[in-house]
Amino acid sequence: MHSPNRAHALVILVALAASSFHAGAGQQLNWQADVQIRTLEVTRAKTALSVRVVVYTEDDDEARDVRLLVLLPVGAGIQRLGAGCVASSGPPMVPALRATVTCELGSIADRAFHEVVLTISRPPEGTPTRLGVFAYSSTPDPRPANNFAERVLP
16 A cells, blocks of 8 residues: 555656657657857957857756856956856955956857857956856756867957
């Protein structure tokens, strides 16, 4: 004899398994999203750099809880952040210097994109001048190799 809780759990599991097939098509849903860096542009202004990142997703499902991590070059300062972005803490004597920026992008629908623009100060001469970005989500990603991009600053 099964308890009511076990019977209820079994009904839920059967319903979930049945819902993972397209109606009438007999194909299982992917339940994955290929989050990728579509564009990383760094342009030079007089005393600052503009960083433009386009995060794109495809593969039949929306990407949920998408985040973008911007890895700043050593010595770069934050001048302007995009909506939903927060910079890491800088050292006490130079609080404008930051190591990373994290942007909460929310959900991105299948074959849609989210653009982030931020402005940073140029790092001092003689320091490494590479900037990296990494995007990820809580949805499984079948091709994580395209989640990262890197550029040498102009």
